[in-house]
Amino acid sequence: MIWINQVLSDFAGKTLKNLLNETPYPDFYNLYGIFQAEQEQYEKAKESFQKAIDINKYYLLPRLNSQYIGMVSGKPSLNDIPVKMILATRPLVETQLLAVELLLMEDRIKEASQILERILKISSDYPEVFLLKGITLVFSGKKKLGEKEIQKACLISNHVRERTAFYLKRTRLDRENGKEILKDLLHRAYVMPLLTEMTGFCASRGNYVLAGRFLERAKESNPDSPSFLNLLGDLACSTGNKKEAEKNYLVADKRDPRCAYAAIKLSFLYGEKGKIDKSLSVLKRSAHMNPLYADLHSYLGEAYIAKRKFTLAEKHFKKSLSINPRYSKAWMNLAELYENMKKWDGSFKACLKVVSIGRQTPRFLVEMIKRTFQKSSFSKDKTLLQAIEEYKKANEHPGIEKLMEIIKIS
Numbered sequence: 001m002i003w004i005n006q007v008l009s010d011f012a013g014k015t016l017k018n019l020l021n022e023t024p025y026p027d028f029y030n031l032y033g034i035f036q037a038e039q040e041q042y043e044k045a046k047e048s049f050q051k052a053i054d055i056n057k058y059y060l061l062p063r064l065n066s067q068y069i070g071m072v073s074g075k076p077s078l079n080d081i082p083v084k085m086i087l088a089t090r091p092l093v094e095t096q097l098l099a100v101e102l103l104l105m106e107d108r109i110k111e112a113s114q115i116l117e118r119i120l121k122i123s124s125d126y127p128e129v130f131l132l133k134g135i136t137l138v139f140s141g142k143k144k145l146g147e148k149e150i151q152k153a154c155l156i157s158n159h160v161r162e163r164t165a166f167y168l169k170r171t172r173l174d175r176e177n178g179k180e181i182l183k184d185l186l187h188r189a190y191v192m193p194l195l196t197e198m199t200g201f202c203a204s205r206g207n208y209v210l211a212g213r214f215l216e217r218a219k220e221s222n223p224d225s226p227s228f229l230n231l232l233g234d235l236a237c238s239t240g241n242k243k244e245a246e247k248n249y250l251v252a253d254k255r256d257p258r259c260a261y262a263a264i265k266l267s268f269l270y271g272e273k274g275k276i277d278k279s280l281s282v283l284k285r286s287a288h289m290n291p292l293y294a295d296l297h298s299y300l301g302e303a304y305i306a307k308r309k310f311t312l313a314e315k316h317f318k319k320s321l322s323i324n325p326r327y328s329k330a331w332m333n334l335a336e337l338y339e340n341m342k343k344w345d346g347s348f349k350a351c352l353k354v355v356s357i358g359r360q361t362p363r364f365l366v367e368m369i370k371r372t373f374q375k376s377s378f379s380k381d382k383t384l385l386q387a388i389e390e391y392k393k394a395n396e397h398p399g400i401e402k403l404m405e406i407i408k409i410s
Contacts (some may be wrong), residue, residue: 008213009039009205012198026052030062034194037065042073060091061193064098068190071105083111093123094189094225095257100132101186105179109139123290126255127157127224128185131164135178147173157224188378195221196231203235211235226252230261242269253282260293267299276306294324301333310341328357335368344376354389356397366406 019025033048046069049062063082071079086099096115103112116133123129130153137146150173154161169179195218202211215235218228229252236245246269253262263286270279280303297320304313315336320330335350339377351369355361373379378387385407387405392400 007215008198008210008217010012011210012194013039015198015201024051024055026059026062029055030059030065031194031197033062033069034191037069037072038191038194042069042075045069046077054115058085058089060086060089061098064095064102065190067102068098068186071102081106083115086115087118090258091116092226092259093119093126093129094192094227097128097132098186098189100136100346101182101189104135104139105182105186107139109136112136113140117132122257123250123255125156126226127153127160128222129153129183130156131160132185133174135181137175138178139175143172144150148246159223189219189225191220192218192225192227196227199231200234203220203238224255226256226259230259230265233262233265236271237265242272245269255284257286257289260296262288264295264299267303271303271306276303279303280307292323294320294327294330296320297323298330298333299325301330301337303338305333305340311336313337313342314363326357328354331357332365335372339368339372342375344372345378347373348376348378348387349391350402352391352395352400355403356391356395356401358399361399361403361406365402366410369403370407 012035016028016035019028029048029052033045033052033106036042036048039044047090049066049069052059052062060082066079067081081099081102083099083103086096087325090096096119100112100115100119103109103115113136114134116129116136119129120133130149132181132328134146134153137143140146154164163184164181167177167184171177173181180262195214199211199214199218202208202214207389213262218231222228229248233245233248233252236242236248246266249262249265249269252259255267256262263282267279267282270276283296283300283303287293287300290296296319297316301313301316301320304310304316314334317330317334317337320327321334324330331350331353335347335354337345338347338350347410348369351365351372354365355369370384372385373387382390385404386408388400388404391408392404
């Protein structure tokens, strides 16, 4: 394993196994596949990537990772690089760049160019985009234009300049050393999600020594990537350095507007400062870029509540729930909004929806259910238990049973 020592390797493997046992999410299968591949367990890695795809057939990263493993192991994947899906769905810039690198390795220059052109319309100041555009132009026989793009990348990033100089070694870029640069880029891009995930995991549990070690590996991998900059922003936030966090989130957002993470984090920072209009502006722009991201609409609703624009808040909570009907946070937001608007029936039903989705029924929610029921039209001809029983007929869930038990005791 070239990117991580045995201590970090053992920790990553054990952590991912535990995460998969608790919650078998496709993200965790993808990360575990990366870990297995770094252990040269290529067939097992392909199985993990396939499990991620089986859970979410639109998840592009494991598809691309499987392609990469096929290239490294000498056993090509049976599936092709999903170019049409990438062009149709327009995923995160880092995901698209991984596809571009794989396409260029296969000399599929036209398809790589198509994806790059799409990226350049939304992403600025991302050195790797210019580097790959330069390599694409050189591979197309346009060496002078290609060299200009590579110079742009080197001017923005010391990391790109150092890596490019290492492979060029005083010679001009050609197909042979271009492929060597691509191989290096591919491996760094491929391991990045695992390194950032492990850094964040360790930091969130107070293990700052291991977090620092994973962070160093991530920095070696690609310090220019939006995911690394978001990670730096998170770490700065955790130490109270909000100014540094904002700086990193701003660059990450500029390099990949398709990634809503930085926009959401910026909206939090602006909200804390009381700059609600600025927070709204960031969220609205990101929602325009990511119209089917439920979280963004929920956060927009919260921002509109801060502006006391309740009708707009309701609109965005409902939009969030139309995208993800099981988004308990949006249901809770809607319940609280309806209570403020004195829409007691809506608040009571939204509270019950939170219970039917969630795993726990906190005391404040039980009290809110009692309170909104008393003021609702349901209380005219039913007891609270009867109203819940009626709801239960159409919404069978253990949480409703537990709620009824709590109500009986209280």
